[in-house]
Amino acid sequence: MYTQMAKIRVFEDNANQLYLDAKMPGLTHMYSGEEAVAVGICEALKVTDKITSTHRGHGHCMAKGADFRQMFCELLGKVNGYCRGKGGSMHIADQTNGNLGANAIVGGSMGIATGSALRAKLQKSDDVTVCFFGDGATAQGLMYEVMNMAALWKLPVIYACENNGYSEYTSTDEIAAGEILERARAFGIEAFSVDGQDVIAVNRLASELVEKARKGKGPFFIELMTYRYHGHHVGDINRTYYRSKEEETEWKKNRDPIEILGTFLKTEGIANDDELRELYLKVRSEASEAVDYAINADYPDISEVDMHVFQEG
Amino acid sequence: MYTQMAKIRVFEDNANQLYLDAKMPGLTHMYSGEEAVAVGICEALKVTDKITSTHRGHGHCMAKGADFRQMFCELLGKVNGYCRGKGGSMHIADQTNGNLGANAIVGGSMGIATGSALRAKLQKSDDVTVCFFGDGATAQGLMYEVMNMAALWKLPVIYACENNGYSEYTSTDEIAAGEILERARAFGIEAFSVDGQDVIAVNRLASELVEKARKGKGPFFIELMTYRYHGHHVGDINRTYYRSKEEETEWKKNRDPIEILGTFLKTEGIANDDELRELYLKVRSEASEAVDYAINADYPDISEVDMHVFQEG
Amino acid sequence: MPEITLSQAVNQAIAEEMRRDETVFLIGEDVAEAGTPFKVTSGLVEEFSTDRIIDTPISEPGFMGLAVGAAMTGSRPIVDLMFGDFLFLVMDQLCNQAAKIHYMSGGKLNVPLVLRTNLGATRRSAAQHSQSLHALVAHIPGLKVAMPSSAYEAKGLLKTAIRDDNPVVIFEDKLMYQDKAFVPEEEYRLPFGKAAILREGTDVTLIGTSSMRQVCEKAALLLEQDGINAEVIDPRTLVPLDESTILDSVKRTSRAIVVDEGHQNFGTTAEIASRISEKAFYFLDAPVVRMGAMDVPIPFSPVLEDITVPTAEGVADKARKLVAGELIHAL
Amino acid sequence: MPEITLSQAVNQAIAEEMRRDETVFLIGEDVAEAGTPFKVTSGLVEEFSTDRIIDTPISEPGFMGLAVGAAMTGSRPIVDLMFGDFLFLVMDQLCNQAAKIHYMSGGKLNVPLVLRTNLGATRRSAAQHSQSLHALVAHIPGLKVAMPSSAYEAKGLLKTAIRDDNPVVIFEDKLMYQDKAFVPEEEYRLPFGKAAILREGTDVTLIGTSSMRQVCEKAALLLEQDGINAEVIDPRTLVPLDESTILDSVKRTSRAIVVDEGHQNFGTTAEIASRISEKAFYFLDAPVVRMGAMDVPIPFSPVLEDITVPTAEGVADKARKLVAGELIHAL
């Protein structure tokens, strides 16, 4: 899990740099700071399990098993990307690992995740689907519609609410009345809260719930308390009007998920500083190699523009 | 309140007859059996207070002060109807009494009601808006979106859920997971359940909540347990595959809202049998007169077809 | 060939495809025991059980979303949307998700689902239960749009839709559910993008889908009495659109009327008429005439509602003027 | 006349109307302190407070519904929909409710609201943040649709929209927010249904709204170098549409190209082209040419995205062929 979290952090550092160097088209939303959420959950999943992701989707994609090269290529709009450059950061999908895709419509994937679980139930397949979404997405009515059906039909789906305290430039308490967990419970769905910076706690809870869901005891709801280090997107630099520098420093310094796991590994004698540093450096060099690969990769041929509108056959 | 309930019952009896006689275009949804809900609530409202209504909207319209003639005319598509015949049963509205209209989209008026309450707050007006909707409408995501905003902004709106046990041909427990009241509470909204056949109980609760809402203590949510005597619509005759004859008889015989109030009035010595009968007969003759009026009224001139697409000026 | 109703034809198509392919299921409001308000799906639940004929809460965006997710992962859902007017509720899931997923994923994911819904006014159902909204979905790349005009088309097109690997929206005409037509007993499917020439003619081409095919056919009969020989074409699918059959016909007749039950402004008559005007320009003896529904919300009152929709008499009238050269706008 | 950006023009229009009329308020996501992602509404909250500049949760159907209810009862809301692509989420409230309430109530209720949103690709925002969906709303009776093509239009049309007693959808071009234009200091409003002739010409009429007006103007400059004299028309509003200005022009030039950033199929070019073909039939020397965006979801990759949208070079090229008589489809 340490490596996976490091890979996400390093991926985002590189993505940010690509943006600053004007090498990346458009803009993107960084997952840094929230690594324990994606990794803690996805490590509880099999490759046949499915996830749906969000606009802030690099972490989910990586945690579900994607590789650097195809991800960087996608971010740069290259033909070797996961979506042949057609999706970009906000639509990255990796169907070989069960990632049904990022989504640029907030809450837009909640139906998809629940539908994937319905398919599993109908086809008597034992895979579980995890639906990632932010605290802001709890304001989308679609969530309540699909939770109702998931609860009625006992679908193997887990709703994972990444509560990072903000949706864009607004803090969660200004946009969410009452209690998020109670909303799930009102539909008869068991709901849990967990420290989203503690990958071990996340993983423990997720493993338990995934196995229950696999046995037909779903659905479940988890609220994961976490924090995004960067702005809402790469261009969101001046943030003091909506959150304080102190708050940011506090999370980065005292609640960093990678450091928390690192400290744990060291305390438990599982790894030492040098090993961790080496691991991190290895991830870094893999990433740089992949960035170079992506920068030199080809764009799709323009004849691809009207391919894939419809599936032939 | 007795007269108001009688008027609704009699209106529906006539509407049903018009349908059977093939004098009414299209079909319609009868409110019979649920009179205490509309009347108990609307009697707690001022003429300046607003309501939004549903596909089963005759009761709300009548209870909020509408008159027989314009209502029958509307049902028959005549120019003297509330909407000049353009709306019909499913869109009947009466802005002079604050009825913002029936709605043929289940749940479609929840935003409208909440928006009316937002307007009241912004304009520092002290009117309250009541949003009527069925148990089936709780499956529409829109409800959760607007309850969230109503709760965040303390809007003077009351959500009145008419739980008649069915949405179309499906019973409520097959389509609603968990607890309906808990869903409102999860958004921090105070929620109450009341016997929807007992007009006095309904009115007492409604009066209390309306006055609270008027003072800025809203929003509130009420679930009213009730029953529709007829089918989902006038054409829904064979109902045994979704509900039993016994159940229907039980409600009609032992839980009729008009009889319950009648018994109360008699027990308390407020009215006797003769008075009630006379009152009922008076309502009936008013209704027949209005039906005749409506049958003989004019259809709109065909030049009206493209009027009112846009408001001029 | 037995004669069956459109409603039975749809029912048969669903049943046959569900027997053939286990991954097909039906989802919507009151589709099981109740068999929908139009009784189109009656009896299916007895054969396929509530596992595959799924009643939902009144959550159109929700169950549309579920269908997208199920389709992406190996099922082939048929979504029953009770009224075409409710399309507005599912547009995000249909147009932002279903329509785009194959493309956005570079061809790696796909969404084989069918959205069955309906269109058509003059049932006295007023503005929110009478709309014909096919133009909206036809505008969105990634969606196919089928418009059956009889029981025969309804069965053949629906079977094709269910086997298609893309999202398909199919509009049935509410008023036609009880209309009968001859339908082969043996299995058949109708290809998308292939128009039907229902009647050959030399003087004017009448083009109409769904409910308007009948209107065109009746207009052709009226015109016959005046010695005017009308060709009637039913494109059957709007996306893909069989442009060549239409153009070939107009090149022969030199005149065309495009009839549709959707609103005229920014509707499907505009697309078809402008393609004809562009691509058969030098063959036209007169401007292409468009006859869509009036650009007003559908009124409840019967006297008003009836005049909002094109009628056979109206089409015949225009055709007569067109042939007589009287439809030239003031110079 | 000061030169200001389109973003400033919109900001001024809102501020002026809010000062004039207390019932006007603004509602949407991150419109207050954040001033929207495009910083269009920055500063308004300081003047009008959070009472009238209202930040909402991410509930597009919800706040659209609230706006309808507020408008029906005496407010004049301006709804800020962050991306035009989110229209799909508010279609029910916009098209089934707002558009129809005046009509369904027989003229007794009305819904004076403005839905401000945007359109436009080539910002590398991919398929769900790049759509130009004006054709969809233009198809629905009861909605007016305005398409500003510069800061001047943006201010003048928005002020008219806010005072209109009907629901108006106004599409701003995302790429144009920083573009400057001269805007009068004194109060002005631009009427709906009145097209602007931006450049007079004799050889061909180029018609484009919003982003495509600039494309048409640039194409006209390119054509000038070849001695081709193009007239450029910006209809400014699609509903109501100023048909007569367009027809008058085409009757003079005998040729027309209709350019649009929405998808071509079943889009706005079809409506405008087919009206010209019908009503200026005998004046046309060549078929009306339609140039919409490609009928594909907007791809992310810049090399692909850039070719999906009409360009000045592309328009000029077509115009040259049109004038040379080379655009006749095979006989």
Ligand SMILES: Cc1ncc(C[n+]2csc(CCOP(=O)(O)OP(=O)(O)O)c2C)c(N)n1
């Ligand atoms: C339907 C919709 N509305 C608005 C947006 C614009 N938007 C993108 S991300 C975002 C905030 C989402 O907040 P949250 O769900 O908490 O996720 P986070 O960004 O915090 O990870 C918004 C409003 C969108 N993409 N889709």
Ligand SMILES: Cc1ncc(C[n+]2csc(CCOP(=O)(O)OP(=O)(O)O)c2C)c(N)n1
């Ligand atoms: C959005 C939408 N979906 C479906 C329908 C069809 N429909 C009309 S009434 C109804 C049942 C509504 O049930 P409920 O809200 O409980 O009200 P009731 O009829 O019991 O009064 C349905 C499904 C509709 N009109 N609108």
Ligand SMILES: [Mg+2]
């Ligand atoms: Mg968040």
Ligand SMILES: [Mg+2]
């Ligand atoms: Mg009910």
